[in-house]
Amino acid sequence: MFSLDWVYYAISWILLTWHSAWDAIVPAEAVIGTNWPWILAIVFLVVTVRVILFPVFVKQIKSQRAMQALQPRVKELQEKHKGDRETLQKEMMELYRKEKANPLMGCLPMFLQIPVFLGLFHVLRRLDPNKQAKTLYGWTVDQFESASHAKLFTAPISGKFGSTPAELASLGANGHTVKLIAGVLVLIMIATTYLTSRQMILKTGWAEDPQQRMVQRLMLYGIPVSLLVSGAIFPIGVIIYWVTNNLFTLGQQQWVLRKFPPPPTAKTGTAAKAGAQPAKTGGLLGRKAQPAVKAPATAPKVAGPKPGAKPVNPKKNRPAKRQG
Numbered sequence: 001m002f003s004l005d006w007v008y009y010a011i012s013w014i015l016l017t018w019h020s021a022w023d024a025i026v027p028a029e030a031v032i033g034t035n036w037p038w039i040l041a042i043v044f045l046v047v048t049v050r051v052i053l054f055p056v057f058v059k060q061i062k063s064q065r066a067m068q069a070l071q072p073r074v075k076e077l078q079e080k081h082k083g084d085r086e087t088l089q090k091e092m093m094e095l096y097r098k099e100k101a102n103p104l105m106g107c108l109p110m111f112l113q114i115p116v117f118l119g120l121f122h123v124l125r126r127l128d129p130n131k132q133a134k135t136l137y138g139w140t141v142d143q144f145e146s147a148s149h150a151k152l153f154t155a156p157i158s159g160k161f162g163s164t165p166a167e168l169a170s171l172g173a174n175g176h177t178v179k180l181i182a183g184v185l186v187l188i189m190i191a192t193t194y195l196t197s198r199q200m201i202l203k204t205g206w207a208e209d210p211q212q213r214m215v216q217r218l219m220l221y222g223i224p225v226s227l228l229v230s231g232a233i234f235p236i237g238v239i240i241y242w243v244t245n246n247l248f249t250l251g252q253q254q255w256v257l258r259k260f261p262p263p264p265t266a267k268t269g270t271a272a273k274a275g276a277q278p279a280k281t282g283g284l285l286g287r288k289a290q291p292a293v294k295a296p297a298t299a300p301k302v303a304g305p306k307p308g309a310k311p312v313n314p315k316k317n318r319p320a321k322r323q324g
Contacts, residue, residue, distance in 0.1 A: 004118065005137070011045070011119035012137040018044040019143070028146070033154035038147060042120075042157075042237055046244040049116050050252065057109050061256050066101040067212070068205065117241070124235040127158040130170045150237075155181035157237035178236075185239040186231035192246035194224040199250060203257045 019041040026036045050057075073095060081088040096102065126136055127148040135141060148171075150157050156171045161182035168175050197220040207213045231239065 004115070004122070007115045007119040008122055008137045011116060012123055012139060014045050014048050015041050015120075015123070016139065016143060018048075019147075030151060030154075034152050035146075035150040038150035038157060038237075039152060039240065042240050043244050045116075045120070046241055046248055049113065050245070050248050053109055053112055054252075056112060057252065058256060058260075060109055061260050063102050065260060066099060067207070070095060070099055070101055071207070113245070117238070120241055121235065121238050124158050124237045127156075128170055129172075152236055152240070153177075153181055155236055157240070158235050160233060160235050161186060162232040182231075182234075182236055182239065185236060185243060186227065186234075189231060189239055189242050189246070190224045190227045192243055192250070193227060194220065196246050196249045196253065197223070199253055200257075203253075 019037050022037040022040045022044075026040065028035065028037055074092060077088060077091050077095070081091060123137065127144070129145070129148045135144060139147075148156075148158065154174070155178045156173050159168065159171055159173050159178040159182065161179055163171075163173075163175070163178055165175065168178060197216075201216055201220060207216060234242070
């Protein structure tokens with residue numbers, strides 16, 4: 001059976017290393033009901049993982065740019081093989097192979113972070129002070145005791161929104177406080193998860209390929225909605241990791257997208273709509289103004305005789321001719 005113990009040991013080592021570093025700087029005693037060395041250790045676990053995965057993230061952006069550049073050719077293939085899905089898929093895969101574009105690269109950084117998330121979830125779930133075995137994955141008894149009593153605003157980091165009364169009693173925690181802190185963090189987690197996907201789509205645009213567009217919709221709406229349910233079973237420490245990871249992603253994406261901007265032809269979001277509008281009205285706005293055609297001059301109207309007036313004899317008013 002495949003074992004993930006190596007992941008648990010690796011996550012524990014990084015977490016304990018950062019805790020030791022912050023424990024020498026920040027007071028170990030709770031400040032504002034929070035044991036900051038453990039909170040900062042989780043935050044810098046995110047920083048460590050993201051620094052390691054940064055080259056993969058850059059490759060993801062470059063792959064997305066390549067996919068964008070291929071969109072016109074993908075559209076041609078879709079028109080050419082309309083109704084023949086099997087041939088269309090073969091042609092598209094051949095196109096991606098020739099141009100060295102990988103449609104799955106967009107999800108790779110997320111997949112690589114799943115073992116880290118599972119490792120932290122597994123470790124924090126075992127921080128139960130009532131357990132007889134106080135050591136796990138290289139932890140000492142003192143480290144286990146310290147972590148199992150670590151709190152964020154008086155809520156234990158191993159507690160969760162769906163904790164049972166028995167679990168809360170073993171942690172010595174107040175159920176209302178745990179639900180409040182966990183609930184607020186879950187809402188922040190959902191919002192930041194949505195914003196990270198939205199930021200990327202607004203910058204890179206919706207994919208023309210139906211499968212890629214479906215993946216984009218799943219990332220944008222499906223995952224945030226699923227967190228409404230799954231967030232209830234996540235320990236507070238795991239939610240801190242997720243929120244920190246999302247905030248790091250927002251900043252990193254902004255920097256990378258500025259350094260590697262989308263192709264000029266790619267129009268996204270409202271910009272695409274705004275960019276398409278001139279094409280419709282450009283014929284009117286871009287056309288040179290034609291000189292106005294003047295209407296032909298009409299002869300001035302001569303007022304007719306008033307009703308009841310005597311007719312005027314034009315010959316009578318002419319001057320008499322001189323006789324020579």
